[in-house]
Amino acid sequence: MAYFFILLAIGQQYLDETHARSEVPGISYFNTSTRLMDTQSEEPTIQKIQTLLLVGFYQQGLNRSITAFTHYGCAVRMSLAMGLHRRMKSLPLEEQEQRRRLWWTCFCMDTVWTAKLGQPVHVEMADITVDTSELITLNDGFNSEILRANVQLAVITGDIMKTIYRPTVKKTIDDLLSALRKLGSFQKNLPPRLKSSIIVHNDRTVANLYLRLNQIVIITIRPLVLSVFIGQQDTNDNSTEITQAIKRCVGAACANINILFHLKEVGMFSKFGFWDVRYLFSSLLVLYMSSTDKNLIPGGRDLNRLMSEAGNFTAIENEIRLRELDSLFEKFRDEAETEAKLYQHSDAISPNTILLNEISNIFTTQEETDDEFLDFIRPFSKEVSPEVWKNLTTNLQSWDSTGYV
Template sequence: MFSYLQKLEEDSRRLQAITTHNQTPETNPTFTPFDDQETQIDAPPSLSKEESNLFNPLFDRQPEKPIHERSSEPGFIGEASCAAFSNRLLSCLDDTYTPSTAGLSNYNRMNTYGRLPVDQGPEFPERMHVKLLLNVARRFIGNYHPLFLKVTFMKEIDAVYRREVVPSALWLSMRLAQSLGMHRSASRHITLTPVERESRRRTWWVLYFFDRFSASKLGQPITVRDDDIDVEMPSMDGLTKDEMAEFLDPQNLITNIKLAKIIGNILTHIYGIPKATNGLYIHQVHGILKQLREWHDELQPDMRVKERGTPRPVASLHLAYNQCIIQTTRPVLLHLFKTQFQLGSKVREDASPRQNVSSITLALAESCVNAAQASSRIVEGLFLDGSIATFGYWDAHHIFSAAMILIMSAVMKPTAVNSDHLETLLSVLRSLKNDGNIPAVDFCERLSDIQARVLNLRATGRLDGMSFDRPPPIIQTPSSLPKEVPQAQDQPFQTPMSMDNGSGVVSWTGIKYSG
């Protein structure tokens, strides 16, 4: 017995020595935010000293300017949101700019006092018209988000028109789903039919996707961590042929779930509270893009973008994918933008007219611009097919996000291709605004503010900044770039930028990269 205890002590000391030798306080966690070996960066990029100590540029640790308003406490706008990024860009262009605290557009409220009392119940449309509307909704969202059981729901619709009663709707939230334990694997002792169990799973994963998707747009943290979820993925396993008729093919939903998990990584590791990561931000960005590239490579042929006639659900999926690339890399682009033109509150007078920037940093910035151009092509296709959500929020949001990136690129590195993509986005956004899209009104105002400040800096000569020396490339084609995105040709251009349909023309004659 004594010899056995001695052996355990020796093994314990040996294991402790190995652990101490392989780890340091700064390597726990490792240089990437992922524990899965499949998501590790193939080769850590070589960075300059300044880039090695770089935090997320959006968290510049500068005190926020006080907002002297008595009306109400300003709403929180997370750094991951496009509204926060536009505030950062405007603050970069204008030192006196006060960030906007409005997170959502103001809607006109109707006066309810003059309404007549309604004694009768609501009038429903004709039964077949309801089915037509449901089919339109299903065509728009596709097979990705199973919002109802197809057979059972249609039977309930028929029952409504037979009984002439109003069906009750249960609005689920993430908190309610968690309180019901939907994020956990259903225990074996719970009596659920196969249809109920699969419906429970799919309902949770739909809520999961929209939670991550909405959080990324609003800049909010995720509601539940992936480590706390062990419910099974959607599948047809264990279902009879009649039971399978209730559900759609789960592959599309699974693809959305995988993208939602990457969105959670973006919010946690790119836009989480800054920590002393010893300058590992660039590595984290590169690791996220590697995951996005792998997700894109696994797509089925019918889930890829076509030149014309791309199904609306597929287009929405790829707009979300491009937005993930933009959201991940735009802090790097903003950092280069501020460095090239020495913008912001801290201007270095001794700055060199040319600066060395690593190939990986330039590749990350270029992937951001390429993703914005890819979104422009998708938006153009949707507009030509008449599939733009005229009064929707997400389409206008994606247009606004891509337009900001292309404006920055137009100042830094003018290209004719960039000019066409930017004008396409602005034209569609103006069209949405004129058609009554409320979010587009706010987005147009923000782009107009950016336009005015760029013109002011152009007039004062502050946009005649330094240029970058591109070092010998480490990789010929950045692995993070979507493979179908072509490279732009360097060429100066002019692009109309008036959001009020004016005749003003803004000339984006910026400093090109050297090399």
């Protein structure tokens, strides 16, 4: 029953309703589910793990980061206790396949959320023996191809958190470039079907994969972007590599805003979901530090306001932060000339063509260098008062949580 009610809660949370409401979508079902859920039982079950994952997922939308983290952690430990991470050849193939799917789903959800909080990854790949490939087709519509791609991306995410964000490890430009090469190889080796369309009718799984891929590019390179903006990074050293890395970060930010825009156009934009807010906010922070694509900022701000007005807790919090950022940047940037300009498309050019070209450009190594590119990402400390500069840099470092761990 707890599993049933959390399914209803998430369903209501993701309904695209625009009328004013007196309570959070799905909260009544959620409260019923948590009252019925038994987390103290000594015997873990498949359905308990599924329920924990869904409860954690719903709580993301409530902006309850630590509570969601705790539920995902419980799900991982129950999975380990049941041996879902091990290949059990003695079991029927159907049961093995169900266990395989649940384990890798649990692994992906926990790894991605752990990375969002900047926490250590819980399970090492060397301790896992269950296959990532489908063992048997159950003919139930489950997309194992997408799951496998998400697993590969989660593994890369875990590696990045161990190098770029591990506090006991010194980060270098080579570490950043190595992570980018892994992400580029991942994108290059995706199955053809996942490289042919991003916006698919009534199916967000491919778009979600690319949103997550771009987000990982952003969190990988964002420390470099921030250090150049603040003036801590000497751009005379490794200038070509720095330029290429920052270009890719800015490109990923632009791509994610445009993917979200096109999802809104086709009615698949999630006003109450957590991740759409996170992808949007991370992208906007990168673009605020770069004047090369500032024309996307107003459109991105419109998307965040749409979610904020719908009652999305995270979007409301981000709207307050973005207004403060606007105020700080107005001290040295003329926003009057900025116009909202998201990528539009005609009948001759599909949004998928535009988005796929944009993704391809992120992972294409360009030999030429743009000596003027880094001029767009430079410290403005001399143009504002010390207090304004301190507030600006402190906010940019702390607001997107992974960036300061």
